[in-house]
Amino acid sequence: MPDAVKRNWKLIIGVIVSTCLSGATVIYSPAVASVQSTFNVAPDALSSMLSLAAIANLVGALIASGLQRFISQRHVIIISAVLALLGAMPLFINNSFNVVYAALMTCNVGMGIMGATSQSYISLHFDGEQRGEVMAWRTSVQGLSNVALSAAAGVMTALAWYFCFGLYLVFAVALLAAVVLLPSEPPFRKAEEKAEKSGDEQVKLAEHGRKLTSWTTIMFLLLITATTFLECGIYNYVSIHAEVNNLGGAVAAGMTIAAYQTGLIVSGVLAPFVFKIAKKKTLVVAYVLDLIGYVLIFVAPVAAVLFIGAFLCGMTYGIATTRVGVLTAESVRPSQIPTVFSLFQVFGAGGYIVGAPIYSMITGMMPGEMSSNVYLIGIVFAVLVIAVVLLTGIERRAALPAPKAAEEA
Numbered sequence: 498m499p500d501a502v503k504r505n506w507k508l509i510i511g512v513i514v515s516t517c518l519s520g521a522t523v524i525y526s527p528a529v530a531s532v533q534s535t536f537n538v539a540p541d542a543l544s545s546m547l548s549l550a551a552i553a554n555l556v557g558a559l560i561a562s563g564l565q566r567f568i569s570q571r572h573v574i575i576i577s578a579v580l581a582l583l584g585a586m587p588l589f590i591n592n593s594f595n596v597v598y599a600a601l602m603t604c605n606v607g608m609g610i611m612g613a614t615s616q617s618y619i620s621l622h623f624d625g626e627q628r629g630e631v632m633a634w635r636t637s638v639q640g641l642s643n644v645a646l647s648a649a650a651g652v653m654t655a656l657a658w659y660f661c662f663g664l665y666l667v668f669a670v671a672l673l674a675a676v677v678l679l680p681s682e683p684p685f686r687k688a689e690e691k692a693e694k695s696g697d698e699q700v701k702l703a704e705h706g707r708k709l710t711s712w713t714t715i716m717f718l719l720l721i722t723a724t725t726f727l728e729c730g731i732y733n734y735v736s737i738h739a740e741v742n743n744l745g746g747a748v749a750a751g752m753t754i755a756a757y758q759t760g761l762i763v764s765g766v767l768a769p770f771v772f773k774i775a776k777k778k779t780l781v782v783a784y785v786l787d788l789i790g791y792v793l794i795f796v797a798p799v800a801a802v803l804f805i806g807a808f809l810c811g812m813t814y815g816i817a818t819t820r821v822g823v824l825t826a827e828s829v830r831p832s833q834i835p836t837v838f839s840l841f842q843v844f845g846a847g848g849y850i851v852g853a854p855i856y857s858m859i860t861g862m863m864p865g866e867m868s869s870n871v872y873l874i875g876i877v878f879a880v881l882v883i884a885v886v887l888l889t890g891i892e893r894r895a896a897l898p899a900p901k902a903a904e905e906a
Contacts, residue, residue, distance in 0.1 A: 637765020
C-alpha cells in the first residue's frame with residue numbers, strides 16, 4: 498500500500514473515474530416501456546430480461562474475485578469497462594430484441610465485475626483514513642453520475658428508444674482512465690506467492706486476521722443487506738406513497754428520488770468528517786438518519802417534508818455503505834479482500850432482491866394503505882438495525898488487534 502504517499506491523486510482520480518459508473522443500470526430504465534411496445538414483447542419476457550440482467554450483475558461480482566487472483570486488478574477493471582461498453586449495441590443494431598437482451602446481460606456482467614473490483618482495489622491500495630475518504634468520494638461521484646445519466650437517458654429515449662443505449666459509450670471514459678491512470682501490477686496470486694516465498698515477517702503478521710466465515714465478517718455482509726433493504730423502500734414505493742397521500746403524485750415522486758440522490762452525493766463529501774467525529778458510533782449515526790428519514794416520509798403533511806426524509810435516507814445509504822465497506826476491509830485478511838468484496842456486492846444486491854417480496858408479504862397482513870405501511874415497516878426495521886449495531890458492538894470490534902482477530906477466526 499502506498500503509505501509513503503499522502504495523496505496519490507493520479508491513483509485516486511483513476512480509480513474513481515474508472516469505476517464510478519458501476520451502478521449505471523439507470524441508463525436503460527426509461528427505455529423499458531418503449532422496448533416492449535416496439536418489439537411487441539410479452540410482459541413475462543420483459544420481466545425475465547430485467548430479472549436476468551440483475552442476476553448477470555451478481556454473476557459479474559462473483560467472477561471478479563477469481564479474475565483478481567490471476568489477472569492484475571487494472572486489467573480486470575479494463576475488461577469490465579469493455580464489457581459494459583457493449584451495452585451500447587442496441588444503438589447500432591436496433592431492429593432486434595435479442596440484441597437488446599444480449600447487450601444488457603453483457604453490460605451487467607461488466608458492471609458487476611467493476612463494482613466488486615473497485616471496492617477491493619481501494620481497500621488494497623489505500624489504508625487508514627484515506628481508504629474511507631476515497632470510498633466516500635467514489636460514492637459521491639457515482640451518485641452524481643447516476644443523476645446525470647438518468648436525466649440524459651430520459652431525454653434520449655424521448656427521441657428514439659434506442660438512443661439512450663448510446664450513453665453506455667461513456668464507459669469509454671472509464672476505460673481510458675483505467676489504461677492511463679491506474680498502475681500496472683502483478684496478478685494478486687503472483688504477488689501472494691512472492692510474499693510467501695520471501696518469508697517476510699510483516700507479510701505474515703498482516704495475514705493474521707479474520708476468516709470470511711467469522712461472525713464479524715458475516716455481520717458486516719448482513720448489514721449491507723439491511724442497508725439496501727431499507728433503500729428498496731424508497732425506490733419501489735415512494736411514487737405510490739406520494740400519490741395516495743396527495744403529496745404531488747408522479748412529480749413529487751420524481752423530486753423525492755432526486756432528493757435521495759442529492760443526499761447520496763452530499764454523503765460522499767461529508768462522510769470523511771462524520772467518520773472522524775462519530776468514530777465508532779458512525780453506523781449508529783447513519784441509521785438514526787435513516788430512521789428520521791423514514792419517520793418524516795411516513796408522517797409527511799407536505800411534499801417538502803417528503804423530500805427532506807428522502808435526502809436523509811440518501812445520506813444514510815452513502816455513509817453506511819462506505820463505513821461498512823471500510824470496516825469489512827479492516828476486519829479480514831488482506832488476501833481475502835477480493836473475495837469479501839465480491840460477496841459484499843452480492844449481499845448488497847440481496848437487499849433489493851428480497852425487499853419487494855418481504856414488504857409485500859408484511860403489508861399484505863396489515864390494515865391501511867400499503868405504501869404507508871412500507872414506511873412503518875422501515876421505521877421498525879431501522880430501529881432493529883440500530884439496536885443490533887449497539888448491542889453487538891460490531892463497529893468497535895471490527896479492527897481488533899491481529900492476535901485477537903486470529904483467535905476469533
